[in-house]
Amino acid sequence: MTQNVELQRRCELLRSLHRPGTPLLLPNVWDAATAGAVVAAGFPVVATSSGAVAATLGYEDQEAAPADEMFAAAARIARVVDVPVTVDAEAGYGMQPAELVDALRTAGAAGCNLEDTDHRAGTIRPIAEQAKWLAAVRQAAVDADYPLVVNARVDVFLGPLLTGAGPETLAALVPEGVERGTAYREAGADCVYPIGLWESGAVRDYVTQVGGPVNVVRIPATPPLAELATLGVARVSWGPFLHQASVARFAAELATLRE
Numbered sequence: 001m002t003q004n005v006e007l008q009r010r011c012e013l014l015r016s017l018h019r020p021g022t023p024l025l026l027p028n029v030w031d032a033a034t035a036g037a038v039v040a041a042g043f044p045v046v047a048t049s050s051g052a053v054a055a056t057l058g059y060e061d062q063e064a065a066p067a068d069e070m071f072a073a074a075a076r077i078a079r080v081v082d083v084p085v086t087v088d089a090e091a092g093y094g095m096q097p098a099e100l101v102d103a104l105r106t107a108g109a110a111g112c113n114l115e116d117t118d119h120r121a122g123t124i125r126p127i128a129e130q131a132k133w134l135a136a137v138r139q140a141a142v143d144a145d146y147p148l149v150v151n152a153r154v155d156v157f158l159g160p161l162l163t164g165a166g167p168e169t170l171a172a173l174v175p176e177g178v179e180r181g182t183a184y185r186e187a188g189a190d191c192v193y194p195i196g197l198w199e200s201g202a203v204r205d206y207v208t209q210v211g212g213p214v215n216v217v218r219i220p221a222t223p224p225l226a227e228l229a230t231l232g233v234a235r236v237s238w239g240p241f242l243h244q245a246s247v248a249r250f251a252a253e254l255a256t257l258r259e
Contacts, residue, residue, distance in 0.1 A: 004145075010110040011147040014045055014084035018149075018191055018213040018234045023225065026237040028088070030056050031073070032080045034242075039081050046081050048074055050088035050113075052243030061240070063119045067093035071107045078108030086111030086149065091119055097136040101144055111149030113193065116180065117158075124155050127180050131187040138188030151215055151235070152189035154180045161196030161219075170202045174209070181210040191215055191235055198222045200231065207232040 017024045026045060029035045030052035038046050051061035053073050059065035070093075078085040087109040092100050104112055114137065116130040117123070125133075134152055141148040156177050160169045174197075181192035193215035194206055200223050207214045213234035216222060219241070228236060 007105065007108060007110065008147055010084040011149055014086060014110045014149045015190055017044060020207070020213060020232045020234045021229055023229055023233050024235045026235065027242055028052060028238050028240070029077065030243050032076050035077045035081050039083055045083055046077060046085045047237055048077060048088050049240045049243060050090045051240035055243065063090050063093055067095065071103050074109060075107040084110035086151065088113045091115050091117055097133065098140040101137060101140040101146065101148065104148060105144060105146050111151060113151045113153055115153035115155055117155045127183050131183040134184055134189055135187040150189045151191045151193050152184035153193040153195055155195060156180065157194050157196035167199040167202065170197060170199050174202055174205050177206060178209040185210065185212045200227065203233065204231045
């Protein structure tokens with residue numbers, strides 16, 4: 001019972017930190033050591049990166065890692081910190097909503113990311129289908145008396161990001177992104193995450209039209225944090241990029257050893 005009360009407290013704390021204009025900063029971690037470093041640096045929440053966690057387990061991203069290994073890694077992270085942990089649960093690993101919610105609760109997750117890409121099909125799920133699934137996840141959490149904080153990822157901007165598309169392409173996708181974000185919010189998501197949306201004007205339009213907390217990923221092209229705050233962003237995450245930078249730094253150090 002005490003553990004359940006503590007997890008509920010962490011869920012509510014995480015939810016309260018989503019304040020548009022005062023972004024919650026989430027330098028994403030991949031193991032217990034990096035989680036401890038984030039807390040020691042004064043950040044109030046720990047967030048995992050599925051790509052980084054999968055890499056440490058020896059798998060590719062996009063649900064190539066077994067779900068039980070990913071949740072075990074999340075549980076180790078949650079065990080060693082005394083702050084809320086939000087888990088990147090990808091697209092839910094094909095689990096039924098109640099099964100997914102139980103796995104998140106058992107791992108000690110105060111929140112989760114859930115994306116709308118169907119990795120098995122290689123496409124983005126239809127809006128109605130994803131909204132229905134998110135609503136079922138929310139209901140399963142309610143039934144379990146578990147105030148899970150759901151960050152619903154909107155993937156329509158991700159492809160253009162990876163292909164180097166410019167601001168005009170992003171702006172053209174804002175209406176669909178807003179439609180998805182609005183539907184996911186109505187289905188019970190606490191925050192929406194239009195991953196790959198970086199241009200200032202498009203971010204402003206998206207935040208204004210969705211009318212709820214919005215998560216932006218930090219990439220080189222993303223506006224400075226102060227500007228994101230003025231645009232009304234509620235949450236900023238780093239995804240797999242800190243892990244990639246750490247591996248690159250490690251490789252550089254190894255090169256000096258050989259010299």
